[in-house]
Amino acid sequence: MLKNVIEKASVKQKPWPWYGLSDVLDEEQVAEIRAMQFSERERLHGGKRSDNTSVRRFVNEDGPSGLIRLVEELRSKEVQKAIHKKIYKYDGNYSGLYVRVEVLNDKDGFWLKPHCDIGEKLISCLVYVNETDEDENIGTDLYSNSGSTYSLLEPVRTVPFIHNTGYMFSQFDGNGNKVHGLSKGKKIKVERRGLQINYVTFETPWRVYE
Numbered sequence: 001m002l003k004n005v006i007e008k009a010s011v012k013q014k015p016w017p018w019y020g021l022s023d024v025l026d027e028e029q030v031a032e033i034r035a036m037q038f039s040e041r042e043r044l045h046g047g048k049r050s051d052n053t054s055v056r057r058f059v060n061e062d063g064p065s066g067l068i069r070l071v072e073e074l075r076s077k078e079v080q081k082a083i084h085k086k087i088y089k090y091d092g093n094y095s096g097l098y099v100r101v102e103v104l105n106d107k108d109g110f111w112l113k114p115h116c117d118i119g120e121k122l123i124s125c126l127v128y129v130n131e132t133d134e135d136e137n138i139g140t141d142l143y144s145n146s147g148s149t150y151s152l153l154e155p156v157r158t159v160p161f162i163h164n165t166g167y168m169f170s171q172f173d174g175n176g177n178k179v180h181g182l183s184k185g186k187k188i189k190v191e192r193r194g195l196q197i198n199y200v201t202f203e204t205p206w207r208v209y210e
């Protein structure tokens with residue numbers, strides 16, 4: 001149950017507040033993420049996910065049943081409330097927003113410039129699928145939020161790329177910039193697979209339940 005995963009998420013403060021998730025996916029969902037096919041098209045490695053928009057895979061109405069089930073949980077009022085409570089410590093929900101779930105399949109050479117998420121993302125979350133013995137260091141790097149020249153900042157810590165774990169944060173929790181990325185030059189042996197989950201202000205097939 002996703003609600004339980006969120007309720008028992010560990011609270012981290014460095015370099016800024018984020019929440020560590022574990023045992024997020026069931027076996028069916030892991031298998032579906034691993035089975036998702038991606039275009040063989042050559043990837044560009046410019047340090048932005050949007051470099052490769054044409055090969056991105058978002059879960060839509062035709063998605064596999066386990067991932068649809070996950071989407072339905074994310075749309076539910078109880079999961080909205082659990083997330084809000086975890087982050088803000090008081091009751092609320094994400095009424096009026098949409099859930100977006102993307103299957104990730106990053107290949108060797110992939111990196112992400114240190115950045116803050118676009119303003120349309122109210123909640124940012126990644127869940128790792130590591131069944132290919134990837135090094136833990138290919139998880140997301142979190143950077144200090146002091147200073148403005150992000151590219152010069154050292155990552156403060158890496159959220160380890162451990163199978164079926166991940167992280168969640170809100171860039172609007174009042175604790176300043178949440179600079180994150182993936183440093184250039186890390187070795188991806190086979191694939192950096194996982195899920196990106198967001199609550200967003202723009203339309204997706206999945207408006208949250210009121």
Ligand SMILES: [Fe+2]
Pocket residue numbers: 115116117180
């Ligand atoms: Fe991001």
